[in-house]
Amino acid sequence: MSIQFHISDFFSKLFPEVDATNHDIVKQKLKEFYKPFNVNIEIQGDKIHVEFTDDLKDTKSNDFYKATDFCTKKRYQEAIPIFIKLIEENPTDSEVHRNLAQAYEESGDYETAINHIIDALKWNPSNPWALILMGNIYIRYYNDVNSAMTYFDQVMETDPNNYVALNNIGGTFLQLGKLTLAERFLSKAYKANPKFSHITLGLGLVNFEKGEFRTAFDFAIDTFKNEEHVGSPVYQKSLQLALESAKSLVKQQVGKETLVDYIQEIENLTGKEVRIEEDSTIATAAKVEFAENYGRDFHLVKTNPKYPNTDHLIAHELTHLRLAEDARKEGVNKLFIGKDSKIEQFKKSIQSSLNKLEKRRIPQTSIEKYSHDLFHGILGQVFNTPIDLFIEDYLFNHFPELRYVQFISLYQLNVEAHKAVNDPKIIELSPPDILTKSKIFNMVSARHFESLFGLKMEKTYTIKPFELEQVDAFWEEFNEYRNDKKPGEEYELIQHWGEDLELDTYFKLEEEKSYKSTNSPSSKSPEDVLEEIENDPFQQDGLDDEESEELKKFKEQHSGKDINMAVAMYMVGALDYFKNMSKEKIKEIAFEIAMLGRTGINPQKKGYKLNLIPNTSFSGYNLLAYYYVSWAIAMPEVLPDLQIPFDKEFELARQISGI
Structure with missing residues (x-):
C-alpha cells in the first residue's frame, strides 16, 4: 500500500x-x-x-455492513461504536473513518466529524466522498467557502473525471444559491460525462436561476433523454424545469414574431387570407376550415380556449394548409370523407358496450350522441394521427422559436390522450376494440413526442404485446416516409393504418379534383341538394362499389311495385333506431309525432324537430316513416286508425332489416 x-x-x-x-x-x-x-x-x-512495507487489510467485515445498515436506517448511535471498534482493530481503512465521520455529522457533532474525516484523508487523501463530506460540512454548518474549496478542489485535482463527485459538489453549491461555483463544478462534471442525468438537470437549474431559459430548457430535454426511470425525482424535476422554462419564454412572447411571419407565408402560398378566432364549441383543440371547402375567400383557424397554447395550435393548423397546398400543386391532394351511412354498422360492432349504457338507464339520446361521437372520434384519429406526425416534424425542424410553446402544447395533448384510454371509468364503458385502436394511435403520437423532445410518455401506458407490435409497425412505416416525404404521401399512411386497424370501411379518400367536379356546390341549387338528400336519405352515394351494385339489384327487384323507396329506406333507419328501445319510450315518441301531426305532416317539407330525438332534423317523409314505425312497434292495434299508406314500405323495410 x-x-x-x-x-x-x-x-x-x-x-x-x-x-x-x-x-x-x-x-x-x-x-x-x-x-x-x-x-x-x-x-x-x-x-x-x-x-x-507491511501487508494491510483492505476487506470489509460483516460488522462494517451492519453499521452502514444502521446508518441507512438513521440509527447512528448504534452504528458509531461499531465503527470505532473496527478502527481500533484496523485504522488503515479510509472508508471506515469516513462512515464514522458521516454518522457524527448526521448526529450533529460536526467537530468530531471533521476530526474523523481528517483521519480518513490521512489514510487516503484521494477519497472523494471524504473530501466532499468535509467541504459540505464547512459550507453548510460554518459558511466557510474557502475551507470547503480546499477539499473540493482536491477532488478535481486528484480525479478530474469523477463526474459523480463533481456533480455532488455542484449540487451543494446550487442548493446554497452559489450559482457561479455550482456551474464551475457541474461544467467539469458535464465535460467528464455529458449523459449523466443529474448533471444536465443541475446545469438546467443553474441556468434557470440565471434567467437563461433557453439553455435551461435544452438541459431539461437532455435530462429526459438521459434518464431512463420515468418516475424518478430527477425525471420529474426535469419535466417541471422544461415546462417552467418554456412557459417563461412563451410569456416573453418568444415565437410570436415567427408565427406572424408564418401566417403571412401561408397567405402568400395559398393566395387567401388566414383568419383566426376562438370557438369553445369545437370538439378538438383547434381546427382549420379550408376556404375552398366552405365557399369562402379566406381560411379560418378556430382554437378552443380550453387549450391556452394557441400559438402552437395555430401553427399546426397552418401546416395542414401547407401540406394540402403542396399536394394540390402536384395534383395529388385528397379529401377524407367519413361514411355516415356506416354508422349503424359501427353501432352494431359496439352493441355490447351500448347495452351497458342502457342497463345504467342512460337516456337513449345520450347513447346516440355517444355512438356518434365515438364514430367520428376514431375517424378523427385515423385522419389526424399520421398527418400530425409530419406536421410536428415540420414545426420542430423549421421553427425553433416555436419549440417552447410546441412542447407545452404537445405535453398537454399527450396527457389528455393518455387519460382518455387509461381512466378506469372510461375503460369500463368503452368498447374494448375501439379503445385498443385509440390507444395505438395515442402511443404512436407519444413515441413521436419522445423522438422530438425526449419525454418518455409512451412508458406511462399499460400495453399488451399485440398493441406494441402494431405501434412498432406504424412507427416503422412512418419513418420510411419521414425524412423524404413527397407531397400527398401522408394519405398513404392514412389508408394503410385505417386498413390495418380495420377501420377503412368507415371512410374513403377521394381525389380532390374529381370529388369537387361532381360535388361542386356551384353546380347545384339548394333545391337540388334537398331533393338529392330526399332521394338518397342514407347517403347511398357514399357506398363502395360492391354495396352500390347490391343496392342497384335490390331497387331493380322492387321497382314497379308502387313502393316509395325513400320512405322504405327511412323506415330501415327507424327500425334500427328503435331496435333496443323500450316500448314505453317508443310510445312517447309516437305520441309526440302524433301531436306534431295534428295539423298534418307535409311530405315535401323540411326541418321537422322532435324533443325526444334531439339534434336531428326530419324531412316530411322521414318523419312519416318514424311515425308509422313507432306505432307499428309500440301499438300495432291502433295502426289501421292512423290511415298512413305505407304498409308495403314497412314490410319491405322489415325484410331489409331482418326484423
Whole structure:
C-alpha cells in the first residue's frame, strides 16, 4: 500500500503541526502517525510518497455492513461504536473513518466529524466522498467557502473525471444559491460525462436561476433523454424545469414574431387570407376550415380556449394548409370523407358496450350522441394521427422559436390522450376494440413526442404485446416516409393504418379534383341538394362499389311495385333506431309525432324537430316513416286508425332489416 501527498494547503490542513518546508520533520511526523506500521517515506520536490512495507487489510467485515445498515436506517448511535471498534482493530481503512465521520455529522457533532474525516484523508487523501463530506460540512454548518474549496478542489485535482463527485459538489453549491461555483463544478462534471442525468438537470437549474431559459430548457430535454426511470425525482424535476422554462419564454412572447411571419407565408402560398378566432364549441383543440371547402375567400383557424397554447395550435393548423397546398400543386391532394351511412354498422360492432349504457338507464339520446361521437372520434384519429406526425416534424425542424410553446402544447395533448384510454371509468364503458385502436394511435403520437423532445410518455401506458407490435409497425412505416416525404404521401399512411386497424370501411379518400367536379356546390341549387338528400336519405352515394351494385339489384327487384323507396329506406333507419328501445319510450315518441301531426305532416317539407330525438332534423317523409314505425312497434292495434299508406314500405323495410 502507498499514499501520495503534495506539499500544499491541503496537506497542511491534514497535518497542521508539521512544518512542510522541513523534510526531516515531515518524515518524522508521518512515521509517528502511521506507527506501528513500517513505512518508507520519500520526498521529491512537492511530492511525498509513503510506502508501507507491511501487508494491510483492505476487506470489509460483516460488522462494517451492519453499521452502514444502521446508518441507512438513521440509527447512528448504534452504528458509531461499531465503527470505532473496527478502527481500533484496523485504522488503515479510509472508508471506515469516513462512515464514522458521516454518522457524527448526521448526529450533529460536526467537530468530531471533521476530526474523523481528517483521519480518513490521512489514510487516503484521494477519497472523494471524504473530501466532499468535509467541504459540505464547512459550507453548510460554518459558511466557510474557502475551507470547503480546499477539499473540493482536491477532488478535481486528484480525479478530474469523477463526474459523480463533481456533480455532488455542484449540487451543494446550487442548493446554497452559489450559482457561479455550482456551474464551475457541474461544467467539469458535464465535460467528464455529458449523459449523466443529474448533471444536465443541475446545469438546467443553474441556468434557470440565471434567467437563461433557453439553455435551461435544452438541459431539461437532455435530462429526459438521459434518464431512463420515468418516475424518478430527477425525471420529474426535469419535466417541471422544461415546462417552467418554456412557459417563461412563451410569456416573453418568444415565437410570436415567427408565427406572424408564418401566417403571412401561408397567405402568400395559398393566395387567401388566414383568419383566426376562438370557438369553445369545437370538439378538438383547434381546427382549420379550408376556404375552398366552405365557399369562402379566406381560411379560418378556430382554437378552443380550453387549450391556452394557441400559438402552437395555430401553427399546426397552418401546416395542414401547407401540406394540402403542396399536394394540390402536384395534383395529388385528397379529401377524407367519413361514411355516415356506416354508422349503424359501427353501432352494431359496439352493441355490447351500448347495452351497458342502457342497463345504467342512460337516456337513449345520450347513447346516440355517444355512438356518434365515438364514430367520428376514431375517424378523427385515423385522419389526424399520421398527418400530425409530419406536421410536428415540420414545426420542430423549421421553427425553433416555436419549440417552447410546441412542447407545452404537445405535453398537454399527450396527457389528455393518455387519460382518455387509461381512466378506469372510461375503460369500463368503452368498447374494448375501439379503445385498443385509440390507444395505438395515442402511443404512436407519444413515441413521436419522445423522438422530438425526449419525454418518455409512451412508458406511462399499460400495453399488451399485440398493441406494441402494431405501434412498432406504424412507427416503422412512418419513418420510411419521414425524412423524404413527397407531397400527398401522408394519405398513404392514412389508408394503410385505417386498413390495418380495420377501420377503412368507415371512410374513403377521394381525389380532390374529381370529388369537387361532381360535388361542386356551384353546380347545384339548394333545391337540388334537398331533393338529392330526399332521394338518397342514407347517403347511398357514399357506398363502395360492391354495396352500390347490391343496392342497384335490390331497387331493380322492387321497382314497379308502387313502393316509395325513400320512405322504405327511412323506415330501415327507424327500425334500427328503435331496435333496443323500450316500448314505453317508443310510445312517447309516437305520441309526440302524433301531436306534431295534428295539423298534418307535409311530405315535401323540411326541418321537422322532435324533443325526444334531439339534434336531428326530419324531412316530411322521414318523419312519416318514424311515425308509422313507432306505432307499428309500440301499438300495432291502433295502426289501421292512423290511415298512413305505407304498409308495403314497412314490410319491405322489415325484410331489409331482418326484423
